[in-house]
Amino acid sequence: MNLLKLSWKYLTHKPLTTGLNVLLLALGLAIITVLLLVQDQFEKKMTQDAAGIDLVVGAKGSPLQLILSSVYHVDFPTGNIPMDEAMRLSRNRLVKQTIPLALGDNYQGYRIVGTNHDYLNLYDAAFSYGNAWNEPFEVVLGATVAEKSGMKLGETFSGSHGISQGSHDHDKHAFKVVGILEPKGNVLDRLVLTSIESVWYTHDEEGEEESEVSDEDHEEHFHHEVAKSGFPQTDEDREVTSLLIQYRSPMAAVQLPRMINSNTSMQAASPSFEISRLFELLGIGVKILEGLAYVLIVISGLGIFIALYNSLKERRYDLAVLRAIGASRFDLLILILLEGISLTFLGSILGILLGHGFLLVLASQNETGVGAGLEAWIFLPAELWIVIYALFIGLLASLIPAWSAYRTSIADQLTKK
Amino acid sequence: MLFFTKNLQFAYPGQAIYHFEDISLNAGDSLLVLGKSGSGKTTLLNLLSGLLTPASGEVVLDGVVVNSLKGVKADRFRGENIGIVFQKPHLLAPLTVRENLQMARHFSKKEGLDLDQLLADLNLSHKANSSVSNLSEGEAQRVSIARALVNKPRLILADEPTSSLDDENAQKVISLLQNQAAKIEAALIIVTHDQRVKDQISNFIQVQTP
Numbered sequence: 001m002n003l004l005k006l007s008w009k010y011l012t013h014k015p016l017t018t019g020l021n022v023l024l025l026a027l028g029l030a031i032i033t034v035l036l037l038v039q040d041q042f043e044k045k046m047t048q049d050a051a052g053i054d055l056v057v058g059a060k061g062s063p064l065q066l067i068l069s070s071v072y073h074v075d076f077p078t079g080n081i082p083m084d085e086a087m088r089l090s091r092n093r094l095v096k097q098t099i100p101l102a103l104g105d106n107y108q109g110y111r112i113v114g115t116n117h118d119y120l121n122l123y124d125a126a127f128s129y130g131n132a133w134n135e136p137f138e139v140v141l142g143a144t145v146a147e148k149s150g151m152k153l154g155e156t157f158s159g160s161h162g163i164s165q166g167s168h169d170h171d172k173h174a175f176k177v178v179g180i181l182e183p184k185g186n187v188l189d190r191l192v193l194t195s196i197e198s199v200w201y202t203h204d205e206e207g208e209e210e211s212e213v214s215d216e217d218h219e220e221h222f223h224h225e226v227a228k229s230g231f232p233q234t235d236e237d238r239e240v241t242s243l244l245i246q247y248r249s250p251m252a253a254v255q256l257p258r259m260i261n262s263n264t265s266m267q268a269a270s271p272s273f274e275i276s277r278l279f280e281l282l283g284i285g286v287k288i289l290e291g292l293a294y295v296l297i298v299i300s301g302l303g304i305f306i307a308l309y310n311s312l313k314e315r316r317y318d319l320a321v322l323r324a325i326g327a328s329r330f331d332l333l334i335l336i337l338l339e340g341i342s343l344t345f346l347g348s349i350l351g352i353l354l355g356h357g358f359l360l361v362l363a364s365q366n367e368t369g370v371g372a373g374l375e376a377w378i379f380l381p382a383e384l385w386i387v388i389y390a391l392f393i394g395l396l397a398s399l400i401p402a403w404s405a406y407r408t409s410i411a412d413q414l415t416k417k
Numbered sequence: 418m419l420f421f422t423k424n425l426q427f428a429y430p431g432q433a434i435y436h437f438e439d440i441s442l443n444a445g446d447s448l449l450v451l452g453k454s455g456s457g458k459t460t461l462l463n464l465l466s467g468l469l470t471p472a473s474g475e476v477v478l479d480g481v482v483v484n485s486l487k488g489v490k491a492d493r494f495r496g497e498n499i500g501i502v503f504q505k506p507h508l509l510a511p512l513t514v515r516e517n518l519q520m521a522r523h524f525s526k527k528e529g530l531d532l533d534q535l536l537a538d539l540n541l542s543h544k545a546n547s548s549v550s551n552l553s554e555g556e557a558q559r560v561s562i563a564r565a566l567v568n569k570p571r572l573i574l575a576d577e578p579t580s581s582l583d584d585e586n587a588q589k590v591i592s593l594l595q596n597q598a599a600k601i602e603a604a605l606i607i608v609t610h611d612q613r614v615k616d617q618i619s620n621f622i623q624v625q626t627p
Contacts, residue, residue: 001516006512009509012511321507324468325524326525331492410468411463
């Protein structure tokens with residue numbers, strides 16, 4: 001038997017009080033842990049997904065919505081833009097590169113994105129199997145999509161209209177899997193990538209349902225090479241959803257957005273600006289959660305203080321007996337401090353595990369959204385501070401009870417009848 | 418001489434001074450301290466164990482002046498050399514019988530008694546691992562006696578050990594204390610107002626209210 005064991009025995013002797021205090025503290029710390037993890041991973045992910053994209057151009061509407069739909073593929077697109085206008089913009093001397101995107105369909109909630117091979121290069125995508133699309137209706141699956149749907153190379157599927165699950169299926173022409181990407185932990189993981197032509201033709205069919213398409217037409221239409229870079233060749237008036245633009249020079253950041261917003265029917269939005277605005281908006285919620293966490297932690301600290309203080313009253317005899325069998329005042333001080341500290345140590349470990357567990361649930365409940373890439377079992381150095389912080393709370397809460405144990409007069413205590 | 422006191426005096430603030438009769442005991446000797454309630458018996462016991470410091474005089478155990486020890490040294494000396502049996506058992510409730518004894522051992526650096534042997538001597542072997550809340554009153558008291566003995570003390574102090582017991586058990590407890598004290602060659606002092614104990618121990622001093 002030593003003091004640590006003894007303090008542990010006293011804690012487990014009152015499992016309900018101990019349990020409640022540990023749980024309160026753990027909940028408070030779990031919230032802090034989740035906030036830490038989400039903030040860290042979210043910001044990293046947000047920055048990583050927007051890397052290399054200086055400006056997004058799309059239909060007029062909410063700039064934040066445009067960024068969310070075209071860069072992170074979470075919100076609804078703002079609408080489409082005429083391709084000739086988009087092409088004109090891409091020839092601007094301030095623009096280094098444009099990547100067109102055509103959105104509008106999904107497969108089991110995973111978005112089908114029509115684009116060119118530059119989009120793959122933007123994220124340094126690498127293939128686990130197969131290669132990029134060459135013809136219409138050939139698709140490349142993101143790692144998460146492939147894993148969750150279980151589809152292999154050569155399999156076919158049809159997409160559904162709209163960007164969320166539950167709309168009608170485009171069953172006229174099936175997509176064929178020609179490549180599967182390596183997991184990179186970025187937005188590509190949960191996308192189905194294909195050519196812009198595929199997206200166009202899918203929607204053309206809807207309108208031409210009744211018209212007869214000859215085999216020859218079909219051959220010409222569906223089995224030519226698609227555009228690997230830039231815009232697809234077409235004679236018709238076509239539309240795309242948005243453009244991802246890279247600037248040629250820093251000058252562009254000043255001139256280009258203003259030019260687009262005032263002179264065209266399109267709008268330009270900067271990912272970095274919109275994301276910092278988003279974090280500002282979310283900041284209020286984060287602050288409230290943080291406040292709640294601190295309230296929980298303070299209450300649990302008070303709970304620990306009260307529990308120790310009350311138990312001290314019941315234990316005056318025990319303490320006196322310990323002194324009588326040879327414990328020093330200092331031993332009693334340590335005993336009470338150990339109780340407070342081991343209580344909060346338990347609370348902090350449980351809190352951190354709860355936090356990570358919560359994140360695991362969050363990530364698994366949100367497979368197609370931004371929560372999908374959250375890693376539950378990454379541990380941050382900041383979590384060590386949570387433990388230290390908790391131990392400090394334990395020390396603080398047990399200081400007064402420990403001091404009062406230190407000062408207990410044994411002779412008085414033992415002679416009370 | 419294993420244990421003796423000289424001119425022991427003590428006063429609570431604002432009260433008359435207690436003068437205590439000198440005590441001297443050899444290893445294996447027993448002594449009763451008799452007196453009415455409130456006569457200062459317990460005060461004497463606290464002085465002998467070093468829990469209180471006398472106004473004057475000295476308490477000497479095994480050549481060490483107990484009342485001159487301070488702080489941690491005094492606590493250590495008490496833990497190693499003085500075993501105290503309280504009026505009530507006062508066992509540590511979260512611990513088992515064996516753990517209560519181990520706790521007493523923790524504060525002593527001295528080699529103590531063999532726990533199993535001690536538990537067997539006190540007829541407690543079958544209760545070694547049970548929680549102290551499951552003990553009968555008699556068993557709990559035997560555990561508190563075992564705790565007083567476990568560090569092989571030179572002096573055993575017992576405060577009213579028989580007050581709540583019937584004749585038969587009172588007699589058993591006194592003989593147990595005497596036998597164990599003799600076995601480890603300790604001096605035994607029993608503070609009591611219980612006249613029944615006089616039949617077993619003839620050596621006594623009387624404490625009187627000043």
